[in-house]
Amino acid sequence: MKDGRPSVLGFLSCLLFLGALCFYSARFGSAAVDTIPEIRAKGRSAIGQEVALTSDVKVVRLLDNGFIARQGGAQMEVTISDEVESQWNAAKHGLAVGDFVSLRAVCKQTGLLEAREFHVHKGRRLKIWVSIAALLAAAAILFVQFRKGKYA
Amino acid sequence: MPDLVTHVIAGYGLQRGFRLTPWFLIGAILPDILTRPFTIVWPGSFWWTMPLHTPVGLTLFCAAIAFLHRPGIRASVFLNLGAGAFLHVVLDLFQAHLAGSYYLFFPFSWHSVEIDLIWPETSLYLLPLWAVIGLWLAVKHFRQRMKAEG
Numbered sequence: 001m002k003d004g005r006p007s008v009l010g011f012l013s014c015l016l017f018l019g020a021l022c023f024y025s026a027r028f029g030s031a032a033v034d035t036i037p038e039i040r041a042k043g044r045s046a047i048g049q050e051v052a053l054t055s056d057v058k059v060v061r062l063l064d065n066g067f068i069a070r071q072g073g074a075q076m077e078v079t080i081s082d083e084v085e086s087q088w089n090a091a092k093h094g095l096a097v098g099d100f101v102s103l104r105a106v107c108k109q110t111g112l113l114e115a116r117e118f119h120v121h122k123g124r125r126l127k128i129w130v131s132i133a134a135l136l137a138a139a140a141i142l143f144v145q146f147r148k149g150k151y152a
Numbered sequence: 153m154p155d156l157v158t159h160v161i162a163g164y165g166l167q168r169g170f171r172l173t174p175w176f177l178i179g180a181i182l183p184d185i186l187t188r189p190f191t192i193v194w195p196g197s198f199w200w201t202m203p204l205h206t207p208v209g210l211t212l213f214c215a216a217i218a219f220l221h222r223p224g225i226r227a228s229v230f231l232n233l234g235a236g237a238f239l240h241v242v243l244d245l246f247q248a249h250l251a252g253s254y255y256l257f258f259p260f261s262w263h264s265v266e267i268d269l270i271w272p273e274t275s276l277y278l279l280p281l282w283a284v285i286g287l288w289l290a291v292k293h294f295r296q297r298m299k300a301e302g
Contacts, residue, residue: 010219029199033252052251131156
């Protein structure tokens with residue numbers, strides 16, 4: 001590669017390493033984080049397993065002692081265990097359909113989780129919209145800066 | 153992640169304060185741009201995109217972008233982009249998650265790390281503060297520009 005020109009070889013090498021890392025992560029990623037579609041796909045073999053779901057789990061229906069959660073197009077019922085019942089009683093009045101939650105739970109039967117720990121991410125939807133607005137603002141700032149020739 | 157407003161204001165403030173290049177601001181939002189759209193739309197992609205939110209993955213990505221530039225500015229692009237991404241990772245560390253925090257030592261360890269100080273959405277309470285700082289930076293910028301133009 002001649003001096004003064006972009007290094008396509010360097011660029012491709014980095015992307016190749018990055019691709020290898022992503023593959024390694026997807027293949028051997030720790031089971032510390034699960035998704036509802038993964039748990040559903042395991043079927044009966046998931047029963048008795050502890051699972052952890054991140055903040056992309058959405059509440060789609062409220063029940064007396066729990067809720068129906070959806071993630072990635074799949075749904076599961078979540079019931080509340082005795083150990084978090086007081087937390088649930090405090091949180092359920094503010095909980096609404098469409099809210100995002102994260103959970104630590106045990107799979108009791110196919111399609112049913114028992115929550116051992118949970119957090120309601122009130123404001124996550126606002127956070128997503130605010131972040132999109134911030135992204136547009138950053139794009140505008142960068143457009144002005146690059147147009148002025150502040151390149152490197 | 154704290155909301156992107158936090159990352160943009162912190163990145164823009166430091167960029168102007170230390171006279172860094174626009175690549176620093178890009179770096180400050182880079183980890184979320186590379187990962188969050190995918191994990192929000194397709195949660196199953198978490199482990200595929202996770203390396204793009206780690207120091208090693210970000211270093212490789214910043215190097216890849218730097219290699220697209222001529223050698224004279226390559227180091228500047230890499231350092232600014234990398235420093236911005238480093239700022240992003242540091243700000244993210246203050247959060248708490250029930251699951252799936254930050255794998256700082258990937259691919260050498262699957263141990264996840266965070267300081268557990270605030271829930272991810274708590275940063276929204278700081279929005280008025282960021283709005284005031286953003287406004288102050290904008291006013292300062294326009295004043296300097298008016299001064300420079302005579």
